[in-house]
Amino acid sequence: MPYWFEPTSVSVEIGGRTMTLETGKVAKQAAGAVTVRYGDTVVLVTSVHSSPRPGIDFFPLTVDFVEKFAAAGKIPGGFFKREGRLADREVLVSRFIDRSIRPLFADGYNDDTQVTATVLSADPENTADMCAFIGASAALSISDIPFLGPIAAVRIGRIDGDFVINPFPEDLEQSDLELIVAGSKGSIVMVEGGAQQLPEDEVLAALKHAHGEIRKIISAIEDFAAKIGKAKVELPAPADHSALEKRIRSMAGERLGEAFQIKEKKARGNAVKAVEKEVRETILEEYRNEPMEVRSLADFEKRSNGLRTLQGDVNTILHDLGAEIMRDRVLSTGERIDGRRSDEIRPIACEVRPYPRPHGIALFTRGETQATVSATLGSGFDEQTIDGMAGRWKKTFMLHYNFPPFSVGEARPLRGPGRREVGHGALAERAITPVLPEHEDFPYTIRVVSETLESNGSSSMAAVCGSTLSLLDAGVPLKAPVAGIAMGLITDGKRTVILSDILGDEDHLGDMDFKVAGSKQGITALQMDIKVTEIDWDIMEKALAQAREGRLHILDCMDKDTSSELHGLKARAELHDFAPRMETMQVKPDRIRDIIGPGGKVIRAIQETTGAKIDIEDSGKVAVFGPDGASVAQAIAMVTELTQEAEIGRIYLAKVKRIADFGAFAEIFPGTDGLIHISHLAEGRVDKVTDIVEEGDEVLAKCIDIDPSGRIRLSRKEALADEAAREGADA
Template sequence: MVHRVEAEIAGKKLVLETGRMARQADGAVLVQYGDSLVLATAVASKQAKDVDFLPLTVDYQERAYAAGRIPGGFFKREGRLSEKETLTSRLIDRPMRPLFPDHWYFETQIIASVLSSDLSASTEILGMVGASAAVTISDIPFNGPIGAIRVGRIDGKLVAMPSLEEIEKSDMNIVLAGTAEAVMMVESEIKELPEEAVLEAVAFGHQALQTLIGLQKELQAKVGRQKRSPVAIDRDEAFEKQLRETLVGPIQEAILISNKTERQERLDQILKEKIASINTGEVDRTREIKALFHELEREAVREMILTKGVRADGRGPADIRPITCEVGILPRTHGSALFTRGETQSLAVVTLGTSDDEQRIDSLEGEWKKTFMLHYNFPPFSVGEARPLRGPGRREIGHGALAERALKPIIPSKEAFPYTLRIVSDVLESNGSSSMATVCGGTLALMDAGVPIVRPVAGIAMGLILEGKRVQILSDILGLEDHLGDMDFKVTGTAQGITAFQLDIKIGGLTIEIMKRALEQARQGRQHILGKMLEALAAPRPELSTYAPRIVTMKVKPDKVREVIGPGGKVIRGIIEKTGVKIDIEDDGTIHIASMDDAAAKEAIEMVNMIVEEVEVGRVYVGKVTRIMDFGAIVELRRGVDGLVHISQLAHHRVKSVTDEVKEGDEITVKVLEVDRQGKIRLSRKETLPPPAKES
């Protein structure tokens, strides 16, 4: 039996339907909004896995047929997930993961498939809502549902579920998810707005998603199944009490070791010795010991912060680790910087390219080009591990996308700086927020490359410890605090405002009041980091690297573009072959000439100017005779532009035959007599010749 519920969201009807498609899944919901449809399914295995973590996988996939397209490539079928699909899979996973109960060790898979798209930028949101609804009506335990919404701001007015056209006009693009009580996840791109504007948008979005939560509860009331129970864990309280008495002291001492590697080695040693001392008989209690050890470590770190205001490395809650910035450290790159904050280090490198280097994206919305890219790499040695190198995973793609969004608002327009820009961040050390180190290093590398950025951007990662009414917000968190804390809140911005932020909550949610406090503390930390960066390089370098291509932009009349290109591209190919430059011509007459050689670029400019230059009446030109006719000669003044020298204008005396004066291939001097309305040019050779001698 098919069941449907519906509500109006931002002026359009949103429908949740179940019972028609994918009926063998534990939960399946078809979400429709306008002409966009997303099918979300949830399935959990019947047997628990022998693991001590939540085995959850989430995949969002776009079918090309959804937009009436056939995939590109040789095989003409969808391949591995695109970057957008990967990022959306993360958007669905992040707010839902904390809401599954402890000890849920059953393999759980959520798949959101786009079946139809009206290209309105809503399918990611529908995937998030559908995934939550599918789990909510299934027998899988879940402390949801969650709602999701996109928020924009146009001319100072907040807009829910903006279209693609509205997003282009908006000065913010925020995707927000949360429960009825609190915010769970925020992902955003912002054009240097103050903290107050961001908070207002988050509060607006949280209010807007309440309707979506109510809709899911309504569907659950109709078709929801009895929830299964997590794996039952028998706890030996006497054994745990004995372990606590012997482990609390050593763990508390170990977490005070400021060096990450030494601290972890000491903790591993304590755990190893305890396992060895207890597992002397036939019973293996390793799993119990590890579980309690992790619990005690978490308690010790959190209690020390809440009670004493002291962190594992000795800092106070708002303190920032020591920062060093070096620029221009790679001699042959276009721009480079090494940003180090504590035990986190990013080597950021900028490369300037031409239009040939633009990234071409094939998506449901069609094909488009990117002129700014940021790629983040996280090699295993950055955390002291040895494992095979693989292509970028979801974490690398997600961190790179966050850093790219953070820097995008300060990248100059293509009209002002006609280069394709690529930043690569190689993380060389990691102990807390390498993505924010990437933002800082990327800014310095851009300035080192001479890119005229709007303003420098810095980033900081904030944490949270929340126990009842006790709250402690942490600036510049360590990896340990990220792992054992309740929040990972990354904020980037300039001295004037926020450019991006990303929020992930590991508890039931975050109130607006705590977020307000975190944003203010982040602003202060961000200003401190910006100050350190500007000590290394105060402004973009005035000149580009000698190894970077020079791009010169010139403008010609649109009706001259065809002349520059020539028949079959013959003219432009000739310029490229002679000078060695790269040339990109746009329909509006904008011409970009790129070359490593200034002289070659100038020669190409002169050649283009000669082609597009208007012929002036009365001006003298040197042209080439290209055709002989009975009544005159055709002379090419420049490539694609020619005129007629009538036989009467070849010489002062009467000419019987044109060939008596000129032949094909001759270069002669001519004067322009007239350019008529049709553009035909009348020339004279006679008027460039000395007058005949007078008879005595």
């Protein structure tokens, strides 16, 4: 190794395997760079920062998780053969790292900061996402960035009742739980995952078990940082804004308090903005009017930067004042912005099939949050093919979440889905997946789309509720109906209030966003983000219990509002008139060639004749998908005719294809011939085959034997005797 490489490493045991963190060998220009190795998976994580922009009043953090196909020995698909924009999986990993580390930077730190996790080697048994998370925490901890970590994360599953840390991907197929849990030494800070309708106490036990493993990883990162960590950037002492804050309080305190009494979101928002605008303009105008000698460009820039800084300070004070008013009201009186109790759910209204053509559609409204959710049924041809480092696979269920700007009264260009939309869609998809029927029982490809029409908090959980209703409306036989609720938390360290069904302002100004989805039996998905340093287990337990009460209430409302259509939240007995139809059948694998024909000639002819589509698996499973039942039935009949097998004892109307001295070869159905021996053409002696049949004749023939090689023996004589006996019996 070159002399200028001075790598430092530390190892920790996680899930029965060794994870090694190393720095000092690669990417040494970064503020912090760590390679994390777990099995043969290697992820490089870097952290960098630049000087803050003048007047900035927010923290510009970017987190990117990037999978390189070369890491798995693969070449990307597509025309350009190179990685492009982040795939959904990369976005989801980037998001849960971002959400976990974002609250853990020092107050007053507003440098542009970027964390990048690049997969260098991909072992299919050891997923890269946990390496990326732990590497991000380590890279920030050893850098000069004022990060208040470290934190760590693990994936936890449960197989046969036993918790498993970082289970192998194939083991997760047997697990009834999959959670990603992140935490500090004191408590958990982020949870994301799903479960197979597990009760709350079992989910809580999983979180506690995961936290024990997290603490071990954090100790290793602390040792690592102690060996190699840089001195943290010294932040300038906070400016004394006491006079400015006092003035803003006197100008806006009482009026903001009155504005936050308004229950309706838009009116409240307009009132708050009006107060803030007046205060901001008054103070900034006074600054502009202050005499200042400008002799150079530097003086001009100094004045401009001062104006931007003042504007940022005013915005921060106004934001903090609004948060203080809202939080103190909840903690002191128990009353929320819209007048509800802490555990009260907003009014709910549900409607199925409000529009005629979608296969299934529902309109779900909860307070000022509303979503219309559609369900569309398709065939195997509509499955989503995903090309990733782990290989290529197909999805038969997709849930997409859209959040157009009009839903919050804003005018913005319509773009593709952002990270938030991808994340909310994945959460709702995870909530619904455990209750979907087995694909063998309902072999449709299903796409659900949630369009947010209004939003005042909990729109992702509205997507979950609306998805249940739209799927039932489409005739999808769910194992159980699912609903979702977003919980919140307000605490000052001494007083704590848990909020059910939070508003947008309560999410923004509160200390926790905890989304829980599930059925009456238990939890199917959850996502939690903590904005305070620690949260104890008693609060977690109470939040889960309160979420269950809210979830059951929502399910009751959904049932009540749709009882005349869905009869107890049950799937419609019949698919929509405009929904396609599908049937499956099984054929012997060696008969697949008969359906396809030379160069696909036969299967194309069937599809063109019937209008149906045919999908054939190597196992011999044939799926027939058509616009209506008649086209499917016609295609099934044609496939059956092509692949039917001769049955001993069955009588066929056979067509003579060829004459021989010893008998006649007759086709009993397309592609299948049998021999009618001369002795089986008629009663008594037959001297010449053509005395009884000619080529092209149609005769009754009974299958009397099939030898091991598949050759079929037919008898006209026995067929006629059986027919005569049946006619005699009928007479």
